Amino acid sequence: MRDELWLGLRVVPLEKAERADAAANRKRILRAAERLFAERGVDGVNMVDIARAARVGQGTLYRRFPSKGALCLALLDEQMRAFQNTVLDTLNAMAQDNAPWLERLQWFLDALIRFNAMHIPLLRAAQHGVERPEQFTNSAPFSWERMTVIGLLREAMRRGEISPSCDARLIGDLLLAPMHPEVFYFLHYTSGYTLEQLSAALRASVSALSRA
Amino acid sequence: MRDELWLGLRVVPLEKAERADAAANRKRILRAAERLFAERGVDGVNMVDIARAARVGQGTLYRRFPSKGALCLALLDEQMRAFQNTVLDTLNAMAQDNAPWLERLQWFLDALIRFNAMHIPLLRAAQHGVERPEQFTNSAPFSWERMTVIGLLREAMRRGEISPSCDARLIGDLLLAPMHPEVFYFLHYTSGYTLEQLSAALRASVSALSRA
DNA sequence: GCGTAAAATGGACATGTATCCGTTTAAAAG
DNA sequence: CTTTTAAACGGATACATGTCCATTTTACGC
Structure with a gap:
């Protein structure tokens, strides 16, 4: 750990x-x-x-x-740890290249889409199986995603890549909305968008931030 | 009916x-x-x-x-019908004024946020209580929201308010992502954003479409 | 080693959702 | 009015989650 x-x-x-x-x-x-x-x-x-x-x-x-959802969250946490390590490695590499923060954010959201797609059954069971929704949103995996996105946005703001009047927290939470298990399931399985389509759309959303 | x-x-x-x-x-x-x-x-x-x-x-x-979720959906459908009538009236009035389609879309999303806030317990129970997620996403209330948003986007595209290379369906689904019951609950109750903050953020997202 | 307090154990039980199926009732045809 | 049949009815039952608590086990100070 x-x-x-x-x-x-x-x-x-x-x-x-x-x-x-x-x-x-x-x-x-x-x-x-x-x-x-x-x-x-x-x-x-x-x-x-x-x-x-x-x-x-x-x-x-x-x-x-304490619940089936908590058990699923624990399993997810294990999976997420491995994912975190590769993510941190790549983000560090991008930091070496001095890549724009928004580009790092785009890569991270991309990686998150792939992670979600791999673990959708567990993610849905975790969200469905906890008694209070906060138990899911406060869980380690979800918090980490959220803090990473918001952190990258804050850095982008400090470097002038996006307007300093933006609310990084709110923007981050909205960017992550399509990643919530039920929403992601709907987008990918019910509505049929490919992972590439979803990636491209989120990239576009991030790009739009710099033109605001 | x-x-x-x-x-x-x-x-x-x-x-x-x-x-x-x-x-x-x-x-x-x-x-x-x-x-x-x-x-x-x-x-x-x-x-x-x-x-x-x-x-x-x-x-x-x-x-x-057939399930508690279906019962909640039926109750929501009743509520949604009244809402639909007022929405159609306002959209017709905006049509008289020849308001830009994106402006109509912004007003609609605004109204939807208020509707969601009023009916959050029923919405969450409906989503949680159905056995297959499609039963929620294919339900009359959800389909109507979705088709309205996508329809407004398509009109905006035809009138040149947004680029014709956009995928109206995908953009519409992404704009609606924060409205999914669990996500909306997280944004408003757990994370604490006011309805005004959420409205403003969605308005900004819509505005960004015309600058893409 | 040994005693003791705290923690862990496991199966019976409570609660809630959803199904099954024998019985009853509505409504259409003669 | 009687017959007929498909639909509706309702409570016993199955099944899953999650709780309770009497018993067992562990770790630690002596």
């Missing part, structure tokens, strides 16, 4: 110690869920199945992960 | 006859749900409560409305 600062955000909060058996169970649950989800799809697996496959009782499962 | 054409879309599909008792039960169910939702909130009411309050069995309730 990385515990670093980036753009002013602490990416990974420190955690309290976890008893050895508890940690082992956590891992077994995550691996069992991963396997079952791959075999039967997220919706084809219930919490009892996961508990049985992980050799723990339901009470234990729910102690580790 | 209106059965008219507008911008090429048949707003209300014709329905088959419904037996008298069935129609009466449908009305009783809708009125009971409306009352209970107002009293205890959508999440504080379950389907058994609604069946009892409407004096019908659960089987009857589920025959009329």
